[in-house]
């Protein structure tokens with residue numbers, strides 16, 4: 030089968046090594062201009078890496094003739110499935126040192142294909158890595174072990190259709206390989222939306238979101254994809270199963286919750302009934318500036334504990350606001366957004382801005398409806414949000430260490446946690462590189478009982494040692510999170526990179542139960558070895 034990195038939906042070429050489309054990559058001049066925002070001097074941009082320079086050998090396994098039409102050993106396809114899109118993945122590609130490159134890439138088109146591929150892999154000891162959009166930032170789609178003689182990347186994106194819509198229950202049966210834009214395009218004619226917009230929306234799939242319990246658009250209430258799941262179909266090496274479609278159920282532990290977040294270790298999610306919404310007709314947004322970050326935290330807590338339920342409630346510290354062009358003269362900025370399909374939201378926006386002002390914020394809630402342009406700072410933040418991953422790759426080409434990590438903790442822990450991360454991770458980054466480092470923070474999701482701080486570390490690196498430097502910085506971050514009882518991940522998943530933090534966080538009986546479940550469903554231990562469990 031032909032295997033290129035061309036996106037069939039858009040005819041644009043996807044980068045095999047970095048973020049997004051190749052025609053959107055920053056050129057050298059934009060890399061250098063962005064690099065000038067960082068303290069310290071950056072190196073000249075590294076050249077764009079070439080698949081031809083990678084150490085891609087002959088595949089160590091050959092599928093039987095009955096499966097050959099589903100499988101390719103094309104070097105371009107193998108390279109594009111070797112890693113995810115974390116900073117350390119981009120650096121390894123740029124330095125020509127990717128992880129283990131899969132021997133084969135399979136693109137099943139129906140459930141039976143998935144079952145047949147799993148049967149073959151189980152019989153021949155071939156590791157299988159389920160692959161959606163490949164946007165994992167935690168080493169979730171690469172093989173790092175030794176125990177398997179061959180590795181198959183199981184790419185679900187040829188299963189990307191909305192199969193059925195139940196308008197009475199306002200839900201849809203959707204195949205797991207649907208990428209965000211194609212999924213929404215199929216729902217739009219029906220006036221419906223899943224309305225799950227992670228930053229990686231363009232390049233990630235429904236199956237990936239479910240397998241990692243992704244966090245999306247909503248800053249409050251429905252923050253995670255979990256909230257929209259009605260039923261799942263999962264194919265495991267030990268058999269397939271579909272949960273009942275129910276609006277709610279109290280029948281024992283939830284089978285859906287069991288597979289949500291299983292990160293390709295227990296089975297392959299092939300389709301899901303998802304709860305939908307009507308497309309929002311009323312929208313309003315505003316930004317509020319604060320002189321003091323800690324007072325802004327109090328304001329956000331007050332909003333999260335009210336019944337206003339903003340769709341967007343992102344708090345950007347001054348560094349984060351500056352980077353995203355939402356800056357109000359060096360202040361902390363709160364970006365607020367409300368939306369509804371049924372009723373105007375202006376009153377809720379005004380009430381939220383009033384709460385923010387009662388905690389020292391400066392801002393107005395301009396009257397708005399669906400046709401109004403968003404608040405200027407909100408618009409700038411949204412554009413920078415989508416451009417940022419491209420710029421990260423540009424900075425990586427110049428030897429900078431630029432990466433993000435996120436967490437969640439209860440409100441009492443949040444202020445000290447953020448201060449400690451800024452101080453200790455900043456010091457670790459400066460020590461590791463010999464350059465001053467910036468550690469910016471934003472709150473991405475907020476809850477009545479706590480918040481999800483998201484950090485961006487940026488520092489001029491030591492060209493050649495960037496991966497080791499980042500690993501040292503991340504080890505300090507993991508320790509700080511653990512000390513503050515903050516989770517190792519709010520929505521980026523565990524993968525291979527977060528195993529140490531996940532192992533510390535989970536209760537031992539739960540870890541034993543997960544191992545037993547793995548033994549039952551994946552007896553030959555072929556599915557995503559090293560993720561969640563040894």
Ligand SMILES: Cc1cc2nc3c(=O)[nH]c(=O)nc-3n(C[C@H](O)[C@H](O)[C@H](O)COP(=O)(O)OP(=O)(O)OC[C@H]3O[C@@H](n4cnc5c(N)ncnc54)[C@H](O)[C@@H]3O)c2cc1C
Nearest residue numbers: 161162163164165169227228229234236237243244293298
């Ligand atoms: C720039 C950038 C921005 C991001 N923003 C967000 C964000 O806003 N919110 C967020 O939650 N995450 C975000 N992420 C992380 C990533 O996009 C999410 O983890 C996403 O859910 C992964 O989806 P995917 O389709 O790309 O899955 P992949 O990366 O292909 O796979 C992720 C994991 O799920 C498993 N998997 C994939 N498909 C299936 C399936 N059908 N059945 C079983 N297992 C499967 C894989 O084996 C792997 O372990 C971001 C990443 C990047 C690089």
